[in-house]
Amino acid sequence: MSKEEQLLKEFTSMEYEHGWSVDIEADSAPMGLNEDIVRFISAKKNEPDWLLEWRLKAYRHWLTIEEPKWPNVTYPKINYQDIIYYSAPKQKVKPENLDEIDPELIETFNKLGINIEEQKRLTGVTSVAVDAVIDSVSVATTFKDTLAELGIIFCSFSEAVHEHPELVKKYLGSVVPMTDNYFATLNSAVFSDGSFAYIPKGVHCPMELSTYFRINAANTGQFERTLLVVDEGAYVSYLEGCTAPARDENQLHAAVVEIYVAKNAECKYSTVQNWYPGNKDGIGGVYNFVTKRGICAGDNSKISWTQVETGSAITWKYPSCILKGDNSIGEFYSVAVTNNYQQADTGTKMIHIGKNTKSRIVSKGVSAGKSQNSYRGLVRINKRAENARNFSQCDSLLMGDQCGAHTFPYIEVHNKSAQVEHEATTSKIGEDQLFYCNQRGISTEDAVALIVNGYAKEVLKQLPMEFAVEAQKLLALTLEGSIG
Amino acid sequence: MTTIRKTNSLLHSFEVYFSQFERSLNGESQTGWHKLRKKAFQRLVENGFPDRKHEEYRYTPITQRIEKALQVFPEFDLQKSGDKQPDISAYLPQGMKANVLVFVNGIYHAHLSKCIPDDKLHVEELTDAIGDPEVEKYLEESVSHTDSFALLNTAFSTNGIVLKVSRNQIIQNPIYIIHITDGSSNNGVIQPRILTLFDKNSQATVAEVFFSEGDKTIITNAFTEIRVGENATVRYIRAGLENNQALRVSNISVYQEESSTFTSINVDMDGKLIRNNLNIIQNGRGCETHMYGFYLLTDNMHIDNHTVVDHKYPDSQSNELYKGIMANKSTGVFNGKIYVRQDAQRTNAFQQNSNILLSNDATINTKPQLEIWADDVKCSHGCTTGQIDQEQIFYMRSRGLDEVQAKTILLHAFALDILNHINIEELRSMLDLKVIEKLNNI
Numbered sequence: 001m002s003k004e005e006q007l008l009k010e011f012t013s014m015e016y017e018h019g020w021s022v023d024i025e026a027d028s029a030p031m032g033l034n035e036d037i038v039r040f041i042s043a044k045k046n047e048p049d050w051l052l053e054w055r056l057k058a059y060r061h062w063l064t065i066e067e068p069k070w071p072n073v074t075y076p077k078i079n080y081q082d083i084i085y086y087s088a089p090k091q092k093v094k095p096e097n098l099d100e101i102d103p104e105l106i107e108t109f110n111k112l113g114i115n116i117e118e119q120k121r122l123t124g125v126t127s128v129a130v131d132a133v134i135d136s137v138s139v140a141t142t143f144k145d146t147l148a149e150l151g152i153i154f155c156s157f158s159e160a161v162h163e164h165p166e167l168v169k170k171y172l173g174s175v176v177p178m179t180d181n182y183f184a185t186l187n188s189a190v191f192s193d194g195s196f197a198y199i200p201k202g203v204h205c206p207m208e209l210s211t212y213f214r215i216n217a218a219n220t221g222q223f224e225r226t227l228l229v230v231d232e233g234a235y236v237s238y239l240e241g242c243t244a245p246a247r248d249e250n251q252l253h254a255a256v257v258e259i260y261v262a263k264n265a266e267c268k269y270s271t272v273q274n275w276y277p278g279n280k281d282g283i284g285g286v287y288n289f290v291t292k293r294g295i296c297a298g299d300n301s302k303i304s305w306t307q308v309e310t311g312s313a314i315t316w317k318y319p320s321c322i323l324k325g326d327n328s329i330g331e332f333y334s335v336a337v338t339n340n341y342q343q344a345d346t347g348t349k350m351i352h353i354g355k356n357t358k359s360r361i362v363s364k365g366v367s368a369g370k371s372q373n374s375y376r377g378l379v380r381i382n383k384r385a386e387n388a389r390n391f392s393q394c395d396s397l398l399m400g401d402q403c404g405a406h407t408f409p410y411i412e413v414h415n416k417s418a419q420v421e422h423e424a425t426t427s428k429i430g431e432d433q434l435f436y437c438n439q440r441g442i443s444t445e446d447a448v449a450l451i452v453n454g455y456a457k458e459v460l461k462q463l464p465m466e467f468a469v470e471a472q473k474l475l476a477l478t479l480e481g482s483i484g
Numbered sequence: 485m486t487t488i489r490k491t492n493s494l495l496h497s498f499e500v501y502f503s504q505f506e507r508s509l510n511g512e513s514q515t516g517w518h519k520l521r522k523k524a525f526q527r528l529v530e531n532g533f534p535d536r537k538h539e540e541y542r543y544t545p546i547t548q549r550i551e552k553a554l555q556v557f558p559e560f561d562l563q564k565s566g567d568k569q570p571d572i573s574a575y576l577p578q579g580m581k582a583n584v585l586v587f588v589n590g591i592y593h594a595h596l597s598k599c600i601p602d603d604k605l606h607v608e609e610l611t612d613a614i615g616d617p618e619v620e621k622y623l624e625e626s627v628s629h630t631d632s633f634a635l636l637n638t639a640f641s642t643n644g645i646v647l648k649v650s651r652n653q654i655i656q657n658p659i660y661i662i663h664i665t666d667g668s669s670n671n672g673v674i675q676p677r678i679l680t681l682f683d684k685n686s687q688a689t690v691a692e693v694f695f696s697e698g699d700k701t702i703i704t705n706a707f708t709e710i711r712v713g714e715n716a717t718v719r720y721i722r723a724g725l726e727n728n729q730a731l732r733v734s735n736i737s738v739y740q741e742e743s744s745t746f747t748s749i750n751v752d753m754d755g756k757l758i759r760n761n762l763n764i765i766q767n768g769r770g771c772e773t774h775m776y777g778f779y780l781l782t783d784n785m786h787i788d789n790h791t792v793v794d795h796k797y798p799d800s801q802s803n804e805l806y807k808g809i810m811a812n813k814s815t816g817v818f819n820g821k822i823y824v825r826q827d828a829q830r831t832n833a834f835q836q837n838s839n840i841l842l843s844n845d846a847t848i849n850t851k852p853q854l855e856i857w858a859d860d861v862k863c864s865h866g867c868t869t870g871q872i873d874q875e876q877i878f879y880m881r882s883r884g885l886d887e888v889q890a891k892t893i894l895l896h897a898f899a900l901d902i903l904n905h906i907n908i909e910e911l912r913s914m915l916d917l918k919v920i921e922k923l924n925n926i
Contacts, residue, residue, distance in 0.1 A: 070539065383844055398859035401826060407854040413869045416841035422852070422867040428859045 029086035035059060038189050041086045045158045045192075048165060058178040058188035067182050072374045072406055073314050073343040075250070075287065083221040083252060085190045143207065153198040154209055157225055160196035167198055171229050175258040175295045175322070183254040184291040187223045191256065194224035199234035199265075208464055210239040213255075221252040228258070230265040232298065237268040239467055250313060251276075255290045263298025263325065268306070270463050271319075272471050275311035282341025282370075285313025292319035296328035299354070304331040306462040308471040309344060310478045318376065320349035323357035323385075330359040333459040335471075337478045338371030338403070347377035347394075347408075352385040352418070361392035364456050367403035374406040381418040388418045396426040397455060399448075449476050494533050494551045498636070501673075505640060517614055517623070517641075524627045525639035531632050540631075543817040543849040544788040546733060549757050553701040553731055554671065572596055575662050575695055577910035582660035582691075589666050590674030590704070591643045603655050610644035610677065619646055622679060622709060626737075631761055634735040637675045637707035644677030647690075651713075655688040658908045663706070667729065668698030678708045682716045684741075689719040691911060696726035704732040714741040714768065721906055722760070723751045723915060728783065730755035735763070742768025742797075749905050750777040751915055752787050753922055762791040766828075769797045777806035778902035780922055781814030781846070788817035795828040804835040807902055809895055810846035811926045818850040820865070826857040835865035840872060840898065842926060892923045 029040050038059050042052040067078070147154050153164060160168050178188035195211040213224060230236055240257075253275065261267050269292075278285025288311075294303040305319040321330030332348035350359035359379065367373040375394045396405035407424045429451050437447030452475060453460070460468055460475075502525055509518065533550075534541035541547070572586055583605050586596040592609060599605050613619045626638050649655055663676055682688060690710075696702065712718045724732065732755060740746050752758050764773055779787045793802045808816045822833045839848045852865040872894050880890035899919050906912040 396854075396856070398856065398861075401829070401857075401859045403859070404855070404857040406856065407852075407865070409852060409867070411848075411850045411867060411869065413839070413841060413848045414846075415844050416846065416871050417844075418841070418869060419871075420867075420869040423864065424852075424854060424866075425862075425864040426854055426856045427862055 028084050031084050032081040033083070033085055033190065037085050041190055041192060044086065045161070047158075047161060050169065051161060054173070054178065055189050058185050059190075061179050062182070062185040062189055065182055065185065071316050071345040072372065072376070072408070073316060073345050075314055075343075078250075078252060078287070080186075085221060085223070086192055147205075147207075150203050150206070151200040152203060152205055153196065155196055157191075157194040157196050157227065160227075164196075164198070167229065168196065168227070171227055171258065171260050173258075175260055175293050176256050176291050181291060183289040184256050187225060187254050187256045187291070190221075191223045191225040194226045194255070196227050197236065197238065198229045199231060199236045201231045202233040203231075204234065205236040208237050208239050210241070212241045221254065223253075224255050226255070226257040228260070228267060228269075230259070230261045230267045232262045233264040234262075235266045237464060238270070239464060240269070240271045241274070241467075241470075250278075250284060251286045253286050253288050253290065253312075257290070257292040257319075259294030259303060261294060261296050261298065261301040261303055264300045265298065266302040266304075267294065268304045269294070269319070270306040270467055272308045272463075272467055272474065273311055273315070274474060276313075277311045277340065277342050278313040280340050280369075282313070285342075286311065288312035288315045288317065290317040292317060293322065293349075294320070294330075295322040296325050296330065296354075296357075298328075299325040300327045301325050302329040302331075304329075304333075304462070305348065306333045306459065307335070307346075308459070308463070308467075308474065309334065309336040309346060310474045312344075313342060315342075315344040315346050318347050318349055318378075320351070321359065322351045322353065323359065323388075324353045325357075326354040327356045328354055329357070332359075332361045332363070332377075333462045334363045335366070335456045335459045335475070336363070336373055336375075337366045337475060338368070338373045339478055340369040340371060342369075342371040344372070345374040345376055347375045349378040350380070350390060352379075352381045352388040352390070355384070355386045356388070357385055358389045360390070361394070362458055363392075363394040364459055365394070365396040365405055366399065366452060366455075367396065367405050368399040370402045372404045372406070374408060375424075376408040376410075378410040378412070379420055379422070380412045381415050381420065383414040385415050386417050388415065388420075390418075390420045390422075392422040394422075394424045395455070396424070397452070398426065398428050494547055494554070495529065497554065499529070502639065516620070520623055520627055521639050521641065524635045527627065528632055528635040528639060531635070533632050540790065540819075543815070544757070544759055544786065546731075546757065546759055549731060550703055553703065554673070570596075570664055570666070570697075572662065575664065575693070576660070577908075577914040580658075580660070580908065580910035582658045582908070583655070585645065585647075585659065585661045587661065587663045587676050589664070589672070589702070590676040592645050592676075600657050603657055604653065605655060605659065606648040606650065608646045608648070610641065610646060610679070613646040616646075618681070619679065622711070626707070626709065629735070629737070631735055633705050633733040634707055634737070634761075637677055637705050637735070640675050641677050644679070647678065647680040649680075649682045649686040649688050651683040652685045653683070654686065658689040658691055658911075660908075660911075661690065661692045663692065663694045663704070665694070665696040665702045665704055665726065665730065666698055667696060667700035667702040669700065671701050673703045673705065675705045675707070677706075679711075680709065681711045682713050682718050684713045685715045686713060687717045689721070689907060691721040691723070691908060693723045693911070694726050694730075694732065696730050699727075699729060701729055701731065704730065704734075706732065706734045708734070708736045710736070710738045710746070712738065712740045712744040712746050715743045716741070717745045719747045719749075719907060721749045721751075721908065721911065723911070724753065724755055724758055725918065726755045728754065728756055728785070731757045733759045733761075735761045738762070738764040740764065740766045740768065740771045740773065743770040744768070745772040745774075747774040747905070748776070749902065750775075750789065751779075751902070751906075752789075753780045753915075753918060755785060755787070757786045759788045760790065762789070763794075764792065764802075765794045766796055766800050766802075769799050771795075771797070771800040773800075773802040774905075775802070775804040775806070776902045776905045777808075778899055779806075779808040779816055780899065780919060781808070781810045781812075781816055782922065782926060783812050783814060785814040786817075787814075788819075790819045790821075792821045792823070793833065794823045794825070795831045795833065796825045797827060798829045798831070800828060800831050802831075802833045802835075805902065806837045807898060808837075808839045808848065809842065809898065810839065810848055811842040813843070813845040815847045815849070818848070819853065820851075821853045821855065822863060822865070824854075824856045824858050824861050824863060828858050829860045831858065831861045831863070833861070833863040837865075837867045838898075839869040840895070841869065842871070892920070895923050896920060
């Protein structure tokens with residue numbers, strides 16, 4: 001067996017690191033979906049009537065629409081009656097402090113590398129405030145008090161519904177309307193929990209806000225909803241991480257993220273997505289069908305999306321920016337790595353509405369094994385968007401002759417002063433680059449890691465420190481030995 | 485992606501039209517050819533006409549436009565009514581020596597056509613060529629075409645030509661095909677059909693040029709099939725010089741065999757709504773494909789260029805450059821697809837689309853698309869949209885040109901990148917003059 005084959009074998013037999021599950025007693029809704037389930041979820045959360053109405057409206061609309069067929073992915077038909085729409089780790093009362101949290105749960109998060117206890121003791125600007133969501137509910141939010149002093153609200157979505165109904169009512173569905181698309185509508189009907197953050201005027205959030213999502217229970221769909229509101233002149237950097245246990249069935253994750261950015265404000269949203277990708281034969285794994293969208297509502301505002309996609313059996317998401325305010329800026333940096341039988345159809349939408357708006361797209365795809373990796377992006381310059389500027393670059397790297405890389409850029413320009421540039425390349429790792437490294441005593445495998453890391457650097461450097469390290473490790477892990 | 489769409493009214497009109505057509509065939513309706521027509525029509529009924537939800541037609545509402553234009557559906561015998569005797573010399577570039585083939589309202593007119601004897605070009609009418617197993621085979625293949633308009637053409641195919649260039653033959657003079665659409669008396673649908681077969685090691689240049697007369701709405705649904713044999717070299721030029729009433733859908737299907745070279749140059753400057761589907765399949769190793777396109781849109785024009793290159797075998801190349809200028813309230817669409825199949829290792833594919841918008845009411849929708857399943861490839865595409873560089877204008881103005889002159893020169897140069905690939909000198913200068921004339925009027 002040649003060295004390459006050996007490496008390939010080692011790699012393909014490698015297991016998903018976060019594939020464990022913990023027996024946490026869970027409180028679940030019966031399987032299936034109907035109006036009663038929607039009412040059940042709403043009742044479980046003691047929601048006000050307006051929200052129940054909103055959910056029901058979404059549910060009724062959902063019944064009238066069809067699952068979209070256009071993405072470049074294939075999967076067996078999802079049976080929406082085969083999913084548990086609500087599952088909560090059983091807890092008698094809301095914990096006052098972290099000592100009251102189920103030790104199993106704490107253990108779960110320790111395994112995830114998020115030490116909630118530790119978090120509590122750490123102080124200072126470099127640390128991260130975490131909201132942890134397990135299955136359908138948010139279980140712990142750290143640093144709430146420190147943030148509250150600055151007027152920042154960072155809590156679970158259900159808490160926000162009770163404590164800040166006026167904010168939730170105002171912004172919920174303002175960026176992603178409940179009728180937006182099939183999965184966003186489904187989410188609107190059955191969303192269980194998620195994070196809510198509000199950064200008041202002029203406040204520069206001193207720490208990274210972070211949410212960790214984990215699907216724990218079997219047959220459960222995760223439908224969380226994140227709403228970030230960044231008021232005038234404020235700044236926030238938000239991180240999101242996801243894992244799920246290894247299971248043979250496919251699990252559905254249909255989340256919605258909405259970001260509202262007011263005048264002169266800025267939001268930076270980073271994701272490291274590491275849902276269970278299925279095993280090496282493509283069995284199991286998470287369907288990640290997510291709607292993420294931000295609006296630069298005010299002048300001079302900015303939204304920056306950074307994503308590192310390594311997990312999920314199927315990834316299907318397009319974090320988007322609506323550049324409504326004049327001089328607003330949208331950015332999208334993405335690394336999507338697929339291996340084995342993974343499929344990814346991901347990209348972004350940049351809608352230029354305001355004057356002098358700018359957007360930048362950097363997408364780096366890496367496909368290995370038998371995976372299919374697609375970039376799909378839309379850049380639209382509306383008629384009144386004078387002097388809009390866009391630059392897009394999407395590169396694909398192919399490893400092995402069984403995988404595919406696809407690029408579907410849509411460019412729609414309605415204004416003559418716009419300057420739109422798009423470029424894309426597809427290639428494999430150059431023999432000469434590998435040779436150069438080998439010649440200097442670097443093994444082929446290390447050389448591949450080096451080259452891929454260099455290839456993704458432009459995106460990785462956009463990540464906050466804590467995440468960049470994790471992302472780099474993930475990349476190396478996902479691709480280890482996948483090239484001959 | 486499937487297309488079950490409700491474009492019933494147009495489809496219904498064509499169903500009526502088709503049964504009229506069947507009746508007019510008299511005893512012919514039991515022939516093998518007619519069975520193919522029926523099959524093609526059946527597939528068209530299943531697919532329907534594309535609406536805006538159809539991915540390939542999302543920017544071009546062609547079905548609605550045809551529906552609107554055909555509110556009064558024409559008498560069936562329009563196809564036969566093209567018996568006027570137009571003066572062909574008016575449509576020929578001056579001083580050009582070429583094999584001239586003439587279609588009037590979609591029907592081939594042998595007596596108007598003239599071939600140069602030395603070139604030994606073999607032209608046969610489709611009705612006479614039926615029975616030739618090669619021709620029948622290709623006709624049968626066209627029934628499985630995925631585009632609804634190509635199916636429509638096959639379903640109504642009666643007339644048309646088969647053009648053959650035999651093995652090792654080099655056609656010295658260009659083959660110049662003129663399509664004249666005469667809309668002076670009736671509305672109508674015309675469906676010219678051309679099958680060209682270039683055998684091993686042959687070489688030729690073919691041009692298809694579209695003209696129109698009269699102010700009635702004529703819908704042209706053209707289907708041209710080009711089979712490029714092993715090691716053959718074919719250059720294909722297509723130009724649209726119709727009036728502003730023209731609605732035209734063209735399907736150009738190209739099949740390249742091993743080591744062949746195919747170059748296409750597409751120029752569109754007129755018409756109301758033009759849609760070109762250029763599909764190129766590389767059926768062997770070492771193929772070379774070049775695609776050039778230029779579109780200049782004014783007023784309310786809508787021009788849509790869809791191109792596909794399918795690399796199926798190793799060691800091939802493709803190179804694509806499409807450039808467009810959009811003025812007034814016009815809409816340009818470009819969609820370029822490059823497929824590199826798993827076996828097509830060591831493929832080099834390059835694609836570029838550049839656009840200039842001259843007005844805020846003009847639109848460009850572009851979608852350069854790469855789909856790659858092979859790893860040892862070099863593929864890239866680029867796409868730009870912008871306006872004329874102010875610095876270049878400044879440079880020219882500082883040398884005494886006024887702004888309009890400077891702009892015209894720059895836009896003309898932009899167009900020349902494409903026009904210069906036309907190797908029929910007389911046609912190139914005719915198109916060039918047309919570009920200058922149009923640019924001066926913007």
